[in-house]
Amino acid sequence: MKDSKLEIPHGFALCGEADCLCAAKCLRHKAYLQQAETAKVLLVVNPQLCTKDGRCAYFRDVEPVRFASGFTQMQKRMLPDQYDKFMWKLILHFGRNPYFERRNGKREISPGEQELIADVARQVGVTEEFKFDAYQEQQDWTN
Structure with missing residues (x-):
């Protein structure tokens, strides 16, 4: 660095x-x-x-890590029932406003959160690789 x-x-x-x-x-x-x-x-x-x-x-x-922002493009690719289950599981985890801030790209998504979100997508039946709207390398100041 x-x-x-x-x-x-x-x-x-x-x-x-x-x-x-x-x-x-x-x-x-x-x-x-x-x-x-x-x-x-x-x-x-x-x-x-x-x-x-x-x-x-x-x-x-x-060393910088890869943060993501937004997942509106993946949301559009899910079936309505898949997205409904996906959204509610993540709202229960993050809370309502923090979920939407992450979805819309207003809150950065840490590597650990990226794994969690992709895992929830798999749980509801999404078979393709979960891709976020954008990525950025930066220091991980969490914890």
Whole structure:
């Protein structure tokens, strides 16, 4: 990953543990190094909970991942009964407004959510590969 300035979201926990085996590839550590230059107050992962053995539960890979947005084109390809079941299963999982925000491309869809949505489509009988309306590579700031 290039050494560009990160746009760190508010509330993202940082990690200052330079001696951790994960530090060189950890988004939390890279964000910490950037924020430590100028910030007066930092939100950090509790150092007592860091394992430093390469299996840190708080590790976030610095490499960008593929986020998706929207699935209106797949919706058009489903049978009405399939879509109805698909929609309600996902509304029960995400909630009504968050479901429609994801469907319409107003909320990004993480890789894990992409897998969930494609799995629900298979559960209701969609046999073709589930494709989202658009994709974008970016840092995964979730969790």
